[in-house]
Amino acid sequence: MNTSGTTLDPDGPKKKLTKESLRQGLRIFRFTLPYRTKFIIGLVLLTLSSATTMTFPWIIGKLADTASGHPVVLPTGAVVSINQIALGFFVLILLQGSFSFGRIWLFTQVSEFTVRDIRQGLYRKFVSLPIPYFEKNRVGAITSRITSDVGVIQDSFSLTLAELFRQVMTLVAGIVFIMVVSVKLSLFMLLTFPPIVVLAMVFGKKIRVLAKTTQDELAKTNVIVEETLQGINTVKAFTNEQFETQRYGASLTRTVQAALRSNLYRGGFVSFVIIGLFGGIVLVLWRAATLVQAGQMTIGDLTQFALYTMFIGASVAGLGELYGKVQSTLGASERILEILDEPSEPSHQPRVAGTAPLQVRGDIDYRHVAFSYPTRPDLPVLQDISFDIQAGEKIALVGPSGAGKSTIVQLLMQFYELSGGKILIDGRDVRQLDLTELRSHIGIVPQETLLFGGTIRENIAYGKTDATDEEIILAARKANAWQFISTFPEGLDTIVGERGVKLSGGQRQRVAIARAILKNPAILILDEATSALDSESEKLVQSAMDELMQNRTSIIIAHRLSTIRKVDKILVIDGGRIVEQGTHEELSHSENGLYANLLKLQFELS
Numbered sequence: 189m190n191t192s193g194t195t196l197d198p199d200g201p202k203k204k205l206t207k208e209s210l211r212q213g214l215r216i217f218r219f220t221l222p223y224r225t226k227f228i229i230g231l232v233l234l235t236l237s238s239a240t241t242m243t244f245p246w247i248i249g250k251l252a253d254t255a256s257g258h259p260v261v262l263p264t265g266a267v268v269s270i271n272q273i274a275l276g277f278f279v280l281i282l283l284q285g286s287f288s289f290g291r292i293w294l295f296t297q298v299s300e301f302t303v304r305d306i307r308q309g310l311y312r313k314f315v316s317l318p319i320p321y322f323e324k325n326r327v328g329a330i331t332s333r334i335t336s337d338v339g340v341i342q343d344s345f346s347l348t349l350a351e352l353f354r355q356v357m358t359l360v361a362g363i364v365f366i367m368v369v370s371v372k373l374s375l376f377m378l379l380t381f382p383p384i385v386v387l388a389m390v391f392g393k394k395i396r397v398l399a400k401t402t403q404d405e406l407a408k409t410n411v412i413v414e415e416t417l418q419g420i421n422t423v424k425a426f427t428n429e430q431f432e433t434q435r436y437g438a439s440l441t442r443t444v445q446a447a448l449r450s451n452l453y454r455g456g457f458v459s460f461v462i463i464g465l466f467g468g469i470v471l472v473l474w475r476a477a478t479l480v481q482a483g484q485m486t487i488g489d490l491t492q493f494a495l496y497t498m499f500i501g502a503s504v505a506g507l508g509e510l511y512g513k514v515q516s517t518l519g520a521s522e523r524i525l526e527i528l529d530e531p532s533e534p535s536h537q538p539r540v541a542g543t544a545p546l547q548v549r550g551d552i553d554y555r556h557v558a559f560s561y562p563t564r565p566d567l568p569v570l571q572d573i574s575f576d577i578q579a580g581e582k583i584a585l586v587g588p589s590g591a592g593k594s595t596i597v598q599l600l601m602q603f604y605e606l607s608g609g610k611i612l613i614d615g616r617d618v619r620q621l622d623l624t625e626l627r628s629h630i631g632i633v634p635q636e637t638l639l640f641g642g643t644i645r646e647n648i649a650y651g652k653t654d655a656t657d658e659e660i661i662l663a664a665r666k667a668n669a670w671q672f673i674s675t676f677p678e679g680l681d682t683i684v685g686e687r688g689v690k691l692s693g694g695q696r697q698r699v700a701i702a703r704a705i706l707k708n709p710a711i712l713i714l715d716e717a718t719s720a721l722d723s724e725s726e727k728l729v730q731s732a733m734d735e736l737m738q739n740r741t742s743i744i745i746a747h748r749l750s751t752i753r754k755v756d757k758i759l760v761i762d763g764g765r766i767v768e769q770g771t772h773e774e775l776s777h778s779e780n781g782l783y784a785n786l787l788k789l790q791f792e793l794s
């Protein structure tokens with residue numbers, strides 16, 4: 189670890205390797221099941237390619253023996269020449285190459301398809317999770333599941349797994365081969381090596397801990413930079429430039445000290461590996477040389493032995509590194525499975541056979557509704573909200589900011605569970621209705637219209653994804669949106685959103701209204717934009733809204749009281765309760781009423 193800020197192993201939380209974590213982590217394998225044939229053929233090819241590799245030292249040994257006067261004699265009595273051995277070797281290499289190609293190609297397919305399925309599964313889960321889940325977890329943390337955690341899994345399916353398999357095979361086969369070559373020497377070697385490997389592992393662990401400390405120190409210095417640069421005005425206003433520079437300097441010094449300590453161990457580790465490992469090799473070679481001298485071994489045996497020992501050494505080292513990767517994989521797969529195990533909203537349920545699609549007239553009845561957000565359970569946001577709306581009526585919710593108006597309508601769509609009371613639609617408790625069917629009968633024109641990157645056509649058709657062009661144009665006309673859409677050279681094909689044409693607030697609202705018109709819901713929620721539009725735009729939006737509200741139960745969250753004079757009933761909300769209700773006429777004449785006061789205030793402001 190150095191102070192450049194990079195670490196060798198990705199800093200994803202790792203999972204201790206236990207029986208339970210292994211069992212949990214292996215559940216991710218169910219995603220490979222559809223591709224098991226490819227996976228198994230890949231494994232066979234991997235075995236073949238590893239096996240061919242393992243014969244290389246043996247052949248090289250035979251070459252050395254033949255060259256030094258100990259030729260290979262076949263059971264038939266024929267002597268094999270150097271040329272024949274070399275040719276055989278070449279054929280083996282060709283085979284090895286083909287096996288490797290097949291193995292990589294198959295494993296890549298398995299990992300790519302598996303990872304696609306995991307991502308798809310995660311996304312399907314994300315969109316089906318209830319709203320409170322997204323309030324309790326940061327979006328960044330959630331999306332990193334689908335990017336970095338899945339990335340780790342991808343690596344392990346395409347590389348780690350194959351590598352693990354190969355190293356274990358090499359290790360086992362290597363030990364068997366050296367035993368065959370010389371039992372005496374093998375035992376000598378196996379007595380020398382394991383202690384060195386164990387010591388190296390202990391050393392390695394200490395280094396990782398120290399490297400982590402360096403990382404933490406570095407992170408602290410970065411916090412200082414970030415905080416002070418973000419709050420540079422405060423730093424300057426307090427003339428603390430010197431102070432902060434010193435503070436940063438001190439933090440940097442601590443980082444350097446940590447890095448040096450970590451590198452002291454690293455240097456020690458490297459020299460230990462050189463001395464220990466190569467010393468061990470020299471020891472084994474010395475023993476081997478004495479055996480050759482005593483005529484108990486040939487030069488070919490010695491060559492084979494040395495090469496297999498190197499294979500074994502490399503695979504032990506490789507396994508150490510793989511251990512870390514397996515831990516990361518288990519951690520990642522557990523985090524993915526954790527999300528997949530989260531309970532979904534009961535939406536998009538198949539309809540029970542024989543039941544008719546839900547028809548909604550639009551009667552709404554709130555009875556003693558109480559509510560607190562799951563993220564702040566101790567803070568009652570709504571208390572004892574009771575009102576009813578007949579199908580086709582229009583009501584308006586007014587009241588100060590934070591009073592609970594948006595919350596009231598969100599509950600209608602069942603984004604959250606009520607803390608008390610109930611909501612009926614057409615006399616039926618919404619909890620008994622199918623979520624998807626219920627929501628499909630509710631249309632919403634939000635305060636801020638979210639336009640997805642794409643064409644205007646796609647954005648309007650969001651209300652009915654299979655709408656024809658005629659339907660879209662008709663909706664756009666009714667929403668007073670056609671006027672501006674038809675002025676664009678590309679018409680409905682105009683790209684909007686981040687990289688496209690930027691629509692004005694009023695235009696975006698009219699797109700939202702067109703969306704709602706296409707959806708054709710029985711119940712409509714209009715959340716008036718707080719930002720004022722110019723009067724021309726306002727008129728267009730208002731007449732589009734009037735068109736939209738015809739023959740639908742409508743709930744308007746009103747910010748500008750001028751727009752709601754014609755509604756059937758106004759509910760004045762304050763502090764999570766209904767404090768007044770009645771028509772505009774009734775409320776505006778009640779002395780000291782909140783509505784009358786708000787009205788006066790707006791009148792004075794304008």
Ligand SMILES: Nc1ncnc2c1ncn2[C@@H]1O[C@H](COP(=O)(O)OP(=O)(O)OP(=O)(O)O)[C@@H](O)[C@H]1O
Pocket residue numbers: 323561563564569587588589590591592593594595596
């Ligand atoms: N997702 C949420 N999690 C926790 N508390 C929330 C959440 N949304 C709103 N609140 C709180 O609930 C209360 C009511 O908010 P709500 O958005 O319903 O008010 P509103 O009357 O619609 O306000 P505005 O007119 O400003 O939109 C506020 O105190 C707000 O802080």
